[in-house]
Amino acid sequence: MPKPGARDLKRGAPRSEPEGADAQGSFLEAPQPLYTGHRERLRARFRQGGAEALPDYELLEMVLFRAIPRRDTKDLAKRLLARFGSFAEVLAAPDARLKEVSGVGEAVITELKLIRAAAQRLIKSEIVEGPLLSSWSQVLDYLRAVQGFEHREQFRILFLDKRNRLIADEMQGQGTVDHTPVYVREVVKRALELSSTAIILVHNHPSGDPTPSRADIDMTRMIVEAGRPLGVAVHDHVIVGRGGHASFRALRLL
Structure with a gap:
């Protein structure tokens, strides 16, 4: 009599269990992708x-x-x-x-x-400990990382204390592909709230070209004039884009 669990091999039916270790492994191991x-x-x-x-x-x-x-x-x-x-x-x-x-x-x-x-x-952790102006290249790297590739204009302010250490890094507004509303009074007011004696203005040009526009220059001068009598200095205005950055101070626009 055939053993329990086995079929008649003469009729071509396979056994219920494969023979040999290799045959058993072929059922248990699937090829990896x-x-x-x-x-x-x-x-x-x-x-x-x-x-x-x-x-x-x-x-x-x-x-x-x-x-x-x-x-x-x-x-x-x-x-x-x-x-x-x-x-x-x-x-x-x-x-x-x-x-x-x-x-x-x-x-x-x-x-x-x-x-x-x-x-x-x-990147930000590398600039928060010491005076920002002494690590300017890292500051520019950070600003380009956070805003240089944005598809809408954003206006950011870095608020500094008397030692030029970072007090706050705040996004003040977001606009369209070529314009962000900036309210001069609100910029100076926020600096006074934070007891900040100096600020760095930042915005991006989604076009990729960081060249300052006439409107950028006029707005910056208005903030400088509003902050001066209240003891709030504008250290720089940085425009970032895919093609690099522009510094108002380096361009002698401040």
Whole structure:
């Protein structure tokens, strides 16, 4: 009699259990997706050589790993760079425009915004401890990181104490692609509320060209004149854009 659990091999029916260890393993082990090995190689190269060892699309791939854990991210990374032009502009892109790219969902958007916020927080931490004017290059790096790639104009003020240390970093207004309303009285009033003796004005030009306009120059002079009798000095007005920055003090407009 055939053993229980076995079928008649003459009729071509397979046994209920495969024969041999190799056969048993074939049922238990599924092949890993191809992207798994690729991700490990990228991580190894990053650990060994840092960000400089990876081109922008591979660094962006790694950023997307957590948002898309079970799919290859190379194609999406390349399409994002092709759409927006650079790694920085991908991170700064508005949510609505990111969603226009196939494969981008809320998880991807959250991951991109998290990386950008972390980078900004890191840069800012380098300037808050000492006098801002003694670390001016780091200040410019920070301002370009937080505003240089924005798609609408934003007006920011850095409030300083008597030692030129940062008291507050505040966004005062956000406008359109080429205009932000600035209220001179409110600027000076806020400085007095914070006991700030000096301020640095900052805004961005979404066009990318940081060259000051006539309106920028006139507005700055109005703030300087309003703050002077109240003991509030304007150290500088910095305009940032994709193409760099412009300093009113360096241009002798202050």
